[in-house]
Amino acid sequence: MERKNFLKSLMIGTVSSSVLIDACKKDAAASATSTTATSGTTTTANGSCSVIQTETEGPFPTKSPALYVRSDITDGRSGYKLTIKIIVNNSNNSCAALENALVDIWHCDAEGNYSEYGGGGMQNTNYTNVHFLRGRQTTDVNGLVTFTSIFPGWYSGRATHIHVHIYNAAGNSLKITQIAFPEGTGTALALVNGYSKGMSGYTPNAADNVFSDGYALEIASVSGNIKDGFELNISMSVPA
Amino acid sequence: MRIITLSYRKIIDISADKQWDKFVFEDSYMEFKMQAQNFSAGTAFTSYGEILRNVPDGQRLTGLITPAVSGYVQQLNGVVPDVLNNSGRRFLKFNRFQLEIINSDIHLKERHQIAINFFTVPQIWHDTIGDLMLVSEFAGTYQSEDEIYTYLLRMQPYLNIHSVKDVS
Numbered sequence: 119m120e121r122k123n124f125l126k127s128l129m130i131g132t133v134s135s136s137v138l139i140d141a142c143k144k145d146a147a148a149s150a151t152s153t154t155a156t157s158g159t160t161t162t163a164n165g166s167c168s169v170i171q172t173e174t175e176g177p178f179p180t181k182s183p184a185l186y187v188r189s190d191i192t193d194g195r196s197g198y199k200l201t202i203k204i205i206v207n208n209s210n211n212s213c214a215a216l217e218n219a220l221v222d223i224w225h226c227d228a229e230g231n232y233s234e235y236g237g238g239g240m241q242n243t244n245y246t247n248v249h250f251l252r253g254r255q256t257t258d259v260n261g262l263v264t265f266t267s268i269f270p271g272w273y274s275g276r277a278t279h280i281h282v283h284i285y286n287a288a289g290n291s292l293k294i295t296q297i298a299f300p301e302g303t304g305t306a307l308a309l310v311n312g313y314s315k316g317m318s319g320y321t322p323n324a325a326d327n328v329f330s331d332g333y334a335l336e337i338a339s340v341s342g343n344i345k346d347g348f349e350l351n352i353s354m355s356v357p358a
Numbered sequence: 359m360r361i362i363t364l365s366y367r368k369i370i371d372i373s374a375d376k377q378w379d380k381f382v383f384e385d386s387y388m389e390f391k392m393q394a395q396n397f398s399a400g401t402a403f404t405s406y407g408e409i410l411r412n413v414p415d416g417q418r419l420t421g422l423i424t425p426a427v428s429g430y431v432q433q434l435n436g437v438v439p440d441v442l443n444n445s446g447r448r449f450l451k452f453n454r455f456q457l458e459i460i461n462s463d464i465h466l467k468e469r470h471q472i473a474i475n476f477f478t479v480p481q482i483w484h485d486t487i488g489d490l491m492l493v494s495e496f497a498g499t500y501q502s503e504d505e506i507y508t509y510l511l512r513m514q515p516y517l518n519i520h521s522v523k524d525v526s
Contacts, residue, residue: 178380182429184389205470222392249425283396289388291395 148272184238186254190266193250197228197268206261209355215261218357220285224252228313230273277326284356293356296324298336306340306348361496364478365520368440371471382430387470389426406462408481424457431455438476444510452476
């Protein structure tokens with residue numbers, strides 16, 4: 119339709135313009151029973167119509183959250199499904215649930231690789247996600263955030279872990295920590311068995327340098343199986 | 359015949375007054391603040407410069423912050439902002455962008471300055487008339503007897519010829 123193309127070409131330019139469209143007359147000429155369906159104009163059987171509003175310069179940007187803000191962080195990486203539930207409470211407030219805290223998590227894929235490593239290179243406009251297995255959620259009234267991901271792999275020198283960074287709503291850091299996984303026969307870690315890498319050369323929690331200052335509070339409870347997927351639950355107290 | 363690509367460096371800081379620029383400023387600052395605290399933890403560093411100079415892998419910050427602006431770049435629908443042709447329209451199409459952190463600080467928002475570099479699709483540079491370049495999008499092939507639709511573009515601040523290829 120001619121009018122649509124005309125408006126579309128106006129949107130590309132930054133030149134402000136007021137537009138007086140008398141489209142209804144044209145439509146009436148084309149077909150006696152047709153009505154224009156665009157905003158700002160009405161047409162009646164007689165062909166009288168309203169002036170379309172002045173068009174200010176476009177495009178009209180809308181608030182767009184960072185690509186990290188998502189609950190499903192799988193991003194096409196293959197692995198056993200892992201639901202991650204983190205509850206955050208406030209150690210400065212009798213451990214009451216902490217609402218509106220921002221929780222960032224990130225972890226490696228089944229092969230032990232992280233996204234966003236070596237960042238700063240050219241970014242293609244097809245917006246390929248190079249930030250797999252990274253996500254951000256805001257705690258609800260119960261202090262809870264939930265992510266859908268895959269069970270992490272492992273890499274040399276580290277036990278399997280998930281990075282967590284908790285911020286207040288203003289973006290100020292409250293806690294940087296890591297989640298550790300239970301070890302031993304029958305645990306999820308044992309069932310996953312390092313994916314195709316196996317567990318040869320694996321560093322257990324007790325030998326992990328990062329966990330050498332103690333990790334009792336960082337061990338999550340992990341349930342599930344390979345067929346149905348796993349679920350991880352952990353509560354964290356942070357000073358807010 | 360010369361095939362060029364152009365680049366436009368759009369600088370955004372706290373003085374931004376257009377809505378798109380303001381969104382990008384706010385969101386990129388919040389993301390910088392959050393990501394930078396991963397690097398500054400345990401140190402007294404708060405500025406981007408200090409982190410770059412002193413914290414290993416500090417240069418990763420640019421890549422970590424890019425997802426905060428990707429959504430806004432997408433809203434441009436592939437057309438470079440600000441740069442008008444001689445008819446007064448935006449027309450340059452880009453297919454790549456790169457975020458650049460010029461400066462920032464975890465505590466001082468007024469120090470936050472970024473640039474988004476837009477890289478255009480290839481253009482044929484036909485002629486130069488005064489300070490205006492006569493260009494057209496290069497569609498991959500070109501027959502000299504074809505009639506093609508061209509634009510007049512004035513070389514302006516922050517607009518650069520990024521690459522050139524002589525094709526005979």
